[in-house]
Amino acid sequence: MTPSTTTSTWPRLPVLPDAATDAVVASGLLAELAHAFGGPFHFLLPDAFDVNLQAMQDVLASAGVNGVVYFAKKANKAAVFAERAAAGGAGVDVASAGELREALGHGVRGEHLVVTGPAKAPALLRLAVQHGALIAIDAIDELDAVITLPPAGQGHPARVLLRALPSVQPDSRFGMAAAELVTAMDRCATAGDAIRMEGFSFHLSGYALQPRADLAARLIDLCRMARARGLQAGRISIGGGLPISYTDADSWHTFLTQHHARHYHTGKKFPPADFYPYHSAPSGPAALAALLQTRPHTTGATLADIIRDAGVQLLLEPGRALLDRAGATVFTIQGVKDRGGYRLLTVDGTSLSLSEQWFNSEYLPDPQIIPQDHAAPAGVFPASVGGATCLESDMLTWRKIAFPHLPRAGDLLLYPNTAGYQMDSNESPFHDLPLPPKVVIDRTDHPRPRWRLDRHFT
Structure with a gap:
């Protein structure tokens, strides 16, 4: 089992430096946690969330834009991020009754929630109205359902945004076409005190800034139309879609x-x-700054200028961008096979805890091997990583990673920067394997980091 002679044979994707994760690794804590839990686990770094949130709020302030950041809770189920x-001073974006209750239970006020998602369940709509949450209305029948709900205490109206179908993605299943928006505005105007129509929103796939700026400008025009009908219409939501850099x-x-395909198992x-x-x-926050300086095609002014001149409030719902470097996932190697030219590792968990594999894709940042034997041979040892289930498709990493140490059973593998969507969006107790617990690292500046279990651990 000799190592390869060069790393150039094996494409790499190193992650950007992350001092907080490096401090956790250097402390030796991960081996103790792996022993204690007897399986894979995630560790969370909420201080990174705080830094990312503050940076976005600073961008809004520097641009002179009245804006509110809502954390897209679907990106990570951990309670600590809702608490942070x-x-x-941020809100939370939820799309189910469970997410709404969790946010309320961890300190988020009802009026600081925005409820998204298509064809919302009646129970979710009732909860949203009762707690004064802002509801992104996705269809005419959903608006009708909200109008007929009993009012909240003290006669407070239901707070709604009307979601527009993006013209650049006309096949999207989210939002209302132009004629439907006109109908929806008319119904809001005739609903009286049952509805407070606060503005418009959209859901846009992808990360390009120009179409997002163009759509934001369209929403501002819709706000002007709505105001002419006597509606409040003072807010626009542009969703998430702020990319981050892993490398x-x-x-x-x-x-x-x-x-190339030869660099992947099978x-x-x-x-x-x-x-x-x-x-x-x-x-991240720099993408938000660039978006605000983008000039929509319909005008020569920047998006920030248009927002200020229209007197509207900008809402955004980032998930991954708030979770950049806010956690990692750790597995233990259970077995090693020599496949001739590379090795095949099996870890103590599944690819359901590394969600990118379930979207016809691969989570590409290089995992870090943490040898538990300091005498482990050094070199270049290519290996792919499989899960502990009986499915051929259960591969955490199809790519042959050029590990710098000979992988052995008992060594740890750390997948970096997994807090944004990777940890739990597709997790499952398949084979009756327990879901990996989440460990909150409260301090990394001590020789022994302070940690606790997130409240979602069961």
Whole structure:
């Protein structure tokens, strides 16, 4: 079992430096947690969430834009992030009664919730109205259902946004076409005190800034139309879609140029278009700043100028961008097979805890091996990583990773920066395997980081 002689044979995708994760690894805590839980686990770094949130709020303030950040709760189920959103002056975006109750239970006020998603269940609509949450109305029949609901205490009206179908994505299943929006505005105007129509929203797939700015400008025009009908219409929601960078530009472009089916177990092929853009410029809060300086095609002014001049409030619902570097996932290697030229590792969990694999794609950032034997041979040891189930498709990493140490049973594998969607959006107790617990790291600046279980651990 000799190592390969060069790393150039094996495309790599190193992650950007992350001092907080490095401090957790250096502390030796991960091996103890792996022993204690007897299976994979996630660790969360909520301080990173705080930093990302503050940076977005600073961008809004610097641009002179009246805006509110809502954390898209679907991106991670952990209670700690809802708690940090509430403490940091942010709202939370929810799409189910369960998410709504969780947010309320962890300190988020009802009026600081926005309820999204298509064809919302009656129970969810009732809860949203009772707690004064803002509801993104996706269809005429949903608006009719809200209008006929009993009013909240003290006669407070239901608060709604009307979701517009993006003209650049006319086949989207989200939102209302132009004629439907006119009908919806008319019904809001005749509903009287039952409805407070606060503005418009959209759901837009992808990460391009120009179409998002163009759609935001369209929503502002819709606000003017609604105001002419006597509606309040003072807010627009542009959803999420702020990309983050997992790696640097050179590494990403080199990877896209070099990777080939031969670099994957069984010659697996992934369409490059299905990969997440693991490097984006700009990204995170800088992407928000760039969006605000983008000039919609209908005007020569920047989006920030248009928002200020119209006197509207900007709502945004980032998920991944608030969770950048806010956690990682750890597995233990259970077995190693030599496949001739590379190894096949089996870990103590499944790819259901690394969700990208279930979207016809691959989570590309290189996992980090943490040898438990300090005498582990060094070199270049290519290996793919499989899960503990009886499914051929249960692969955490089809790609042959160029590990710098010989992988052995008992070693740990750390998948970096997994808090945004990777940890739990597709988790399942398949084979009666327990769901990986979430460990909150409250402090990383001590020799022994302080940790606790997130409240969602059962």
